[in-house]
Amino acid sequence: MSETAAVVAWVEDDPEVVGDAAELAERLGGEVWAATAAAAPDALAAAGAARVLLLDGAGAEVGAAALAGLPAPRVFLVAGTPAGNDLAPRLAGRLGATCLLDCARVLAAGEGPAADLVVERWAYDDRAQERWLVPAGAPAVVALRPGSRGAPRPRPRPAEVVRLESPAGPRARRRRRLPADPGSVRLAEAERIVAAGLGIGSRDLLPVVAELARLLGAAVGASRPLADRGWVPFERQIGTTGQQVSPRLYLAIGISGATQHLGGLRAAETVVAVNTDPACPMMARATLAAVGDASQVVPALVRCLRERRGDR
Numbered sequence: 260m261s262e263t264a265a266v267v268a269w270v271e272d273d274p275e276v277v278g279d280a281a282e283l284a285e286r287l288g289g290e291v292w293a294a295t296a297a298a299a300p301d302a303l304a305a306a307g308a309a310r311v312l313l314l315d316g317a318g319a320e321v322g323a324a325a326l327a328g329l330p331a332p333r334v335f336l337v338a339g340t341p342a343g344n345d346l347a348p349r350l351a352g353r354l355g356a357t358c359l360l361d362c363a364r365v366l367a368a369g370e371g372p373a374a375d376l377v378v379e380r381w382a383y384d385d386r387a388q389e390r391w392l393v394p395a396g397a398p399a400v401v402a403l404r405p406g407s408r409g410a411p412r413p414r415p416r417p418a419e420v421v422r423l424e425s426p427a428g429p430r431a432r433r434r435r436r437l438p439a440d441p442g443s444v445r446l447a448e449a450e451r452i453v454a455a456g457l458g459i460g461s462r463d464l465l466p467v468v469a470e471l472a473r474l475l476g477a478a479v480g481a482s483r484p485l486a487d488r489g490w491v492p493f494e495r496q497i498g499t500t501g502q503q504v505s506p507r508l509y510l511a512i513g514i515s516g517a518t519q520h521l522g523g524l525r526a527a528e529t530v531v532a533v534n535t536d537p538a539c540p541m542m543a544r545a546t547l548a549a550v551g552d553a554s555q556v557v558p559a560l561v562r563c564l565r566e567r568r569g570d571r
């Protein structure tokens with residue numbers, strides 16, 4: 260049994276990331292150690308771990324402290340679950356290491372422990388992958404998106420099981436949870452969306468639409484022509500070539516409801532449409548439809564909501 264590992268894998272429950280670690284360790288030359296608070300040691304040994312490090316399960320801060328005390332491996336691979344994504348930057352912070360989240364895979368650019376690492380990471384809403392070079396000698400913590408590579412190839416071996424003590428208590432404590440800012444939350448996660456289409460006439464109405472969204476605690480979305488014109492950033496576009504959304508409330512202002520737009524909001528619960536054309540497809544999709552001119556309806560809604568809140 261070696262006194263250090265080439266790769267340490269942090270596993271929440273699924274041993275998938277141990278497979279990545281084993282492939283990388285074969286190229287770098289060295290062992291894989293797997294750290295876990297919950298996974299079965301047998302499953303980790305079957306995936307190629309030479310040593311299983313049992314953490315005490317007390318959360319990201321304590322786990323990071325325990326892993327940071329290990330004799331430095333070439334790289335830590337972390338299963339990019341919410342808990343893993345919590346742990347990875349804490350561990351990297353303690354080590355002064357490069358930290359890359361939401362990655363697709365890690366390759367060795369050569370053979371042996373001095374090989375550089377090439378990390379492939381998802382970008383542009385998964386439409387592209389970027390490649391990061393981590394030079395030999397630089398410690399790295401890489402979180403790999405779970406569920407994308409499948410069960411690891413069997414590499415059964417006897418594994419030493421060791422309980423890993425955390426040298427110190429948590430450095431950080433959660434005091435309160437801040438709610439997400441609806442204005443900047445990813446559209447896919449938004450509970451309410453106010454979306455604008457070409458029926459708003461000009462970009463001059465966009466600040467009023469944004470104010471309406473703010474008053475409703477909603478995120479701003481748009482149809483494609485607004486993104487094409489550069490009135491809103493592309494990540495605000497909803498539809499088959501934009502974001503798929505599932506809000507509880509979708510307020511569509513001046514959007515006709517083309518198939519490609521409606522394709523992005525199949526999972527929306529309540530759809531409210533404001534449009535001058537009562538026969539357009541968005542009105543048919545809507546739970547509540549208001550026939551009217553956006554340039555009058557949107558400011559009127561803003562006034563009404565402000566009055567209700569007691570704003571001037």
Ligand SMILES: Cc1cc2nc3c(=O)[nH]c(=O)nc-3n(C[C@H](O)[C@H](O)[C@H](O)COP(=O)(O)OP(=O)(O)OC[C@H]3O[C@@H](n4cnc5c(N)ncnc54)[C@H](O)[C@@H]3O)c2cc1C
Pocket residue numbers: 455456457458459460481482483484485496497498499500501502512513514515516517518519520523533534535536539551552553554
């Ligand atoms: C391959 C492909 C992919 C596409 N992907 C997407 C996509 O992801 N998302 C997307 O949105 N589109 C997409 N499109 C474009 C789509 O086909 C439509 O052209 C687009 O959705 C129309 O946007 P709109 O409803 O804002 O504009 P329009 O279709 O022009 O509709 C404007 C609406 O505003 C109403 N209106 C006009 N004046 C007023 C007023 N004063 N007040 C209120 N209402 C008014 C009109 O009655 C009309 O219903 C795609 C197209 C293709 C070919």
